[in-house]
Amino acid sequence: MVDKLLLAPGSAPDPLVLAQAVARGMLDKDRAAQGLGVQILDVQAGGAVLSMRVRADMTNGHQTCHGGYIFALADTAFAYACNSYNIKTVAAACTVDFLAPALEGEVLIAEAREQTLSGRTGIYDVRVHTNEKTIALFRGKSHRIGGHVVDI
Numbered sequence: 001m002v003d004k005l006l007l008a009p010g011s012a013p014d015p016l017v018l019a020q021a022v023a024r025g026m027l028d029k030d031r032a033a034q035g036l037g038v039q040i041l042d043v044q045a046g047g048a049v050l051s052m053r054v055r056a057d058m059t060n061g062h063q064t065c066h067g068g069y070i071f072a073l074a075d076t077a078f079a080y081a082c083n084s085y086n087i088k089t090v091a092a093a094c095t096v097d098f099l100a101p102a103l104e105g106e107v108l109i110a111e112a113r114e115q116t117l118s119g120r121t122g123i124y125d126v127r128v129h130t131n132e133k134t135i136a137l138f139r140g141k142s143h144r145i146g147g148h149v150v151d152i
Contacts, residue, residue, distance in 0.1 A: 013152060015045035019084035023048065025150035026080060033076050036069065040080070046114030046124075048080035053107050065102035067136075074126040074138035077110035081124050082142040083149050092121070094140040100133045108135060120144040 013021075023043040027033060033050075042049040052073045060066040074096060082089040102108055112126040126138040 015085075018086055018152070019043045019045050019047075021152065022084055022086050022149050023080050026083060030076070032072065036072060036076075038073065038076055041109070043080060043084060045084050046081055046117065048077050048084065048110075048112045050077045050080065050110045050112075051107055052110075054102050054104050056104050059104050062101070063104070065104075065106075065108075065135075067096075067098055070098065070102060070108065070128055070136050071096050071138070073108055073110045074112075074128050074136060075140070077112035077126050078124050078138065078140040078142075081112035081114060081126075082122055082140070086149050086152065087144050088147045088149055089122070089142045089144045092141045092143040094138060096136055096138045098136050100135050102130070102135050106130050110138075 020043055023040050027040060036052050039051045041051055050073065054065045058065050058069045075094065108128055108130060110126050110128045112124050115123040115125055120143055122142040124140045124142060127134060128136040128138065
């Protein structure tokens, strides 16, 4: 449960405080992210940085991280970034380019950044990397469906 933000009547919450409250509220209900061991490192209006350690059960026949797990991490960072304004937002389209393998034990970091937001549509880029290499580049198109992610 997200703590209610203390607001003066008619005032808007601080964008950073709002983004953090939304991220906590989403993670509390996000069983997929919890199952992957996703950790929130940073959130802000239009951005999110998440991490995930590659486990043995995430590797494929080449003994590298299955692309679906990398995609899931990038998609989760995208979701946290585009929902950071507390308006329910979903993916309309996305692409991913896999650039390097991720290995068991490596910690992947997904940095999502808003590129543009106009009306109900946004474009977000996500870079998935380790400290040494870029693993994947993801671009997502968001669509606002209305309503709030968390009650404030």
